[in-house]
Amino acid sequence: MSDDYEIRRFPAASKGEAGYPDAESWVKAVAFGFHESTRTPAHVAKSLETYAADRRIFTGAYQTREVAPGSLPAEVPVATFGTLRKTLNIGFGRLLETQLVTAVTVRTSHRRRGLLRRMMSEDLAMAKDDGLAMAALTASEGSIYGRFGYGVASFERTVKVDTTARFRLNHHAVGTVDVADPRVLLDLAPVVFDCVHRLTPGSIGRQDWYRQLASGSLGREGKEDPAVKAALHYGPDGAVDGYVSYKFLGWDTEPYTMQVVDLVAATNEAYLELWQFLAAIDLVERVTWEEAPLDDPLTWALADPRCIDSSDSRDMLWLRILDVAQALEARHYPVDGRLVLEVQDPLGLTAGTFAVDVSGGEAAVVRLEAAQDPDLTLDVSALSSIYLGAVSPVTLTAAGRIREHTQGAALRARGMFAVERATHCLTHF
Numbered sequence: 133m134s135d136d137y138e139i140r141r142f143p144a145a146s147k148g149e150a151g152y153p154d155a156e157s158w159v160k161a162v163a164f165g166f167h168e169s170t171r172t173p174a175h176v177a178k179s180l181e182t183y184a185a186d187r188r189i190f191t192g193a194y195q196t197r198e199v200a201p202g203s204l205p206a207e208v209p210v211a212t213f214g215t216l217r218k219t220l221n222i223g224f225g226r227l228l229e230t231q232l233v234t235a236v237t238v239r240t241s242h243r244r245r246g247l248l249r250r251m252m253s254e255d256l257a258m259a260k261d262d263g264l265a266m267a268a269l270t271a272s273e274g275s276i277y278g279r280f281g282y283g284v285a286s287f288e289r290t291v292k293v294d295t296t297a298r299f300r301l302n303h304h305a306v307g308t309v310d311v312a313d314p315r316v317l318l319d320l321a322p323v324v325f326d327c328v329h330r331l332t333p334g335s336i337g338r339q340d341w342y343r344q345l346a347s348g349s350l351g352r353e354g355k356e357d358p359a360v361k362a363a364l365h366y367g368p369d370g371a372v373d374g375y376v377s378y379k380f381l382g383w384d385t386e387p388y389t390m391q392v393v394d395l396v397a398a399t400n401e402a403y404l405e406l407w408q409f410l411a412a413i414d415l416v417e418r419v420t421w422e423e424a425p426l427d428d429p430l431t432w433a434l435a436d437p438r439c440i441d442s443s444d445s446r447d448m449l450w451l452r453i454l455d456v457a458q459a460l461e462a463r464h465y466p467v468d469g470r471l472v473l474e475v476q477d478p479l480g481l482t483a484g485t486f487a488v489d490v491s492g493g494e495a496a497v498v499r500l501e502a503a504q505d506p507d508l509t510l511d512v513s514a515l516s517s518i519y520l521g522a523v524s525p526v527t528l529t530a531a532g533r534i535r536e537h538t539q540g541a542a543l544r545a546r547g548m549f550a551v552e553r554a555t556h557c558l559t560h561f
């Protein structure tokens with residue numbers, strides 16, 4: 133296989149820059165891989181502008197042999213693999229630089245020849261060599277990434293909230309909400325998001341595009357979305373500490389529905405009060421949001437929690453620890469204790485037996501040279517799953533994903549890996 137393809141890596145380029153034609157072909161190949169209708173040149177140019185702002189690196193596999201007459205030319209990659217680096221909140225306000233993997237596609241006529249395996253293995257090894265301890269992605273299918281050491285570490289759900297007279301929140305507002313010109317979010321959204329990012333375990337730093345989405349400047353269709361409206365939440369001190377952008381789905385959608393485009397609240401009060409605002413919008417009977425948390429304070433603040441209809445919860449963030457000692461030492465732990473972990477790694481990046489000694493919330497992690505009896509044996513994907521506290525080691529033990537050699541060690545791990553508030557990631561990438 134290695135003779136048939138050449139792997140090339142290059143940075144995203146904006147229109148007018150030298151690498152633009154290659155970057156354009158790469159983006160079109162991604163769009164093709166995800167069955168998007170052909171992106172217009174203007175949409176591609178806008179996407180590339182935001183990708184360049186995020187300093188994305190594009191990896192492509194290119195055919196080295198002559199292509200079949202009439203088929204796509206050799207400069208169109210047969211496989212794509214995109215990366216960018218952002219921080220991940222790993223609990224208690226700590227941020228860890230993370231390799232984000234995105235835009236993975238392999239053209240149908242070249243699939244199952246090991247192209248994904250090759251690009252993934254090489255990229256993770258390079259990220260580790262570069263000093264990174266963590267990689268992350270969101271998955272199109274649940275069956276692909278476990279084999280590379282990724283594990284599900286956060287969840288999200290779609291909610292449909294009944295905002296008729298049935299909607300009553302047990303909450304007395306401490307701030308106010310007012311409607312704003314959505315374009316103010318071009319500047320404000322990153323500022324508010326940054327507060328949320330520092331507060332929320334599982335949060336990933338956002339790409340440049342999010343402020344454009346929230347402000348209606350660049351919708352998912354690749355153009356301005358004039359339907360987007362926005363409201364800001366002002367805390368008791370008058371400062372903006374939350375916003376929601378939303379759009380009406382039209383009079384043909386019944387019940388009449390408002391769809392949340394983005395909802396970012398930096399305080400508990402801002403979150404509930406933005407919901408109070410959404411529920412108060414006249415002529416609307418339902419509000420939907422596709423990125424709601426599973427462990428949602430809204431449920432518990434509602435007089436009737438059954439106002440929330442949610443049958444669709446799903447995995448969101450998949451993590452992949454690249455360096456066990458570095459990742460575990462980066463975390464803060466709410467409970468002191470000692471665990472000896474035998475970690476297996478299908479890519480051989482970070483396998484070994486590690487003694488984790490936590491004192492005063494800080495971990496000292498030592499790789500044990502001689503085989504020592506572990507408390508737990510687990511694959512790096514299981515360790516990545518429990519890392520953010522959203523997946524219980526006790527449950528993974530029950531599932532056979534963790535082997536417990538010392539009775540009670542999984543429960544001890546659950547306490548040690550707990551985080552200070554519900555894990556949730558508002559960033560898709």
Ligand SMILES: CC(=O)SCCNC(=O)CCNC(=O)[C@H](O)C(C)(C)COP(=O)(O)OP(=O)(O)OC[C@H]1O[C@@H](n2cnc3c(N)ncnc32)[C@H](O)[C@@H]1OP(=O)(O)O
Pocket residue numbers: 165166233234235236237238239242243244245246247248249250269270271272273275276279
């Ligand atoms: C982070 C993201 O971007 S998520 C989006 C992922 N992309 C998509 O879903 C787009 C459509 N799918 C595709 O483009 C391709 O089928 C890909 C990228 C999923 C797989 O690419 P391929 O080059 O065919 O994978 P490759 O040949 O390297 O296979 C590696 C292993 O994964 C397995 N595998 C690949 N795809 C799948 C799948 N969809 N489901 C289950 N197993 C899979 C292969 O069987 C192989 O297993 P093995 O090594 O244990 O024998």
